[in-house]
């Protein structure tokens with residue numbers, strides 16, 4: 001059992017960090033929790049592919065590229081200047097993240113591997129040069145598509161302090177990729193001469209392997225610059241520690257030492273999932289909110305002295321639950337809101353299950369007006385009801401550990 005709660009420890013809890021800075025449904029991982037990071041980076045591609053303005057993350061699908069140049073000079077078989085203008089890279093939202101390494105407390109090298117089933121680059125092009133002895137020239141719309149594209153990104157950098165906070169400063173990013181098929185189509189080659197254009201397109205696709213081999217270094221350089229900008233944007237905007245779950249902040253001396261007094265919050269105690277130990281909420285977030293349908297209520301004293309109201313409610317099947325109402329909690333993304341038989345009139349509800357082990361932890365509540373299908377988690381006006389028997393307070397766990405230790409020491 002990890003022991004990370006320290007009574008009286010003052011940290012930058014960042015109420016902002018717990019919810020506001022990130023979009024609903026954005027799970028923060030603990031530093032070094034590779035499984036969580038894989039899932040979360042994957043979710044960044046799949047669920048947040050329209051971008052996350054709060055993090056300065058641009059839309060990834062399509063990834064809009066204003067300008068990109070592939071210049072292949074020298075005396076090789078391919079000698080071209082290929083300029084792209086206003087092209088869209090599509091397909092990243094279907095990515096699977098295969099690897100994510102180096103997202104640690106003191107990051108230097110980081111690495112990511114992504115598999116994109118179909119990646120297409122579509123938009124305006126202008127080409128001039130020579131491909132395997134044939135001259136090529138044209139300007140129009142192009143489509144370059146790769147199937148089963150394995151992309152590897154590796155970058156180096158370090159933490160630097162800016163305005164009292166630690167930011168990750170990216171130094172160098174390297175990219176490589178492999179694909180099982182490369183399709184190209186250039187419209188309007190040779191000033192629209194259809195016969196010549198069709199022939200050239202046919203020729204390019206028949207020889208895609210040779211062409212890709214030649215062009216790869218230039219493609220890689222062009223994309224490395226683009227990805228570097230995307231990643232740097234995020235790291236420049238969000239202090240490094242805030243990219244992670246708050247409790248990793250507790251373990252990161254860098255962030256606590258630089259906390260500004262006005263933003264300090266005393267973390268009283270964590271509520272953790274009884275099944276797997278995942279953080280669920282903080283005792284700081286306990287709310288005094290009564291259900292008019294509760295069968296009864298009592299007060300429970302939490303380890304830091306805070307009182308929590310425990311109410312007993314009953315569902316339509318006659319099953320009773322003891323619940324604690326909190327302002328914020330971590331739940332996995334689940335299906336739509338239900339309007340039926342709510343214990344809190346005026347609020348729709350849905351299940352709250354543990355993001356890690358999927359144990360049923362309780363329910364989320366949201367005012368009827370704002371409980372829309374695209375709202376995964378409650379707004380500021382909503383709240384959470386946690387089943388008291390499915391969570392435990394970590395302070396309580398630690399007090400047991402300490403008692404045990406005291407017994408052993410005697």
Ligand SMILES: *[C@@H]1O[C@H](CO)[C@@H](O)[C@H](O)[C@H]1NC(C)=O
Nearest residue numbers: 120122143144145183184185
């Ligand atoms: C680009 O080419 C691929 C493969 O040839 C094709 O499946 C896709 O529909 C094309 N995209 C556009 C926008 O034309």
Ligand SMILES: *[C@@H]1O[C@H](CO)[C@@H](O)[C@H](O)[C@H]1NC(C)=O
Nearest residue numbers: 288297298299300307308309
């Ligand atoms: C529980 O605590 C609340 C707030 O401190 C108080 O108003 C209420 O009377 C208490 N209820 C019981 C049953 O002790």
Ligand SMILES: [Zn+2]
Nearest residue numbers: 273276354357
């Ligand atoms: Zn769990």
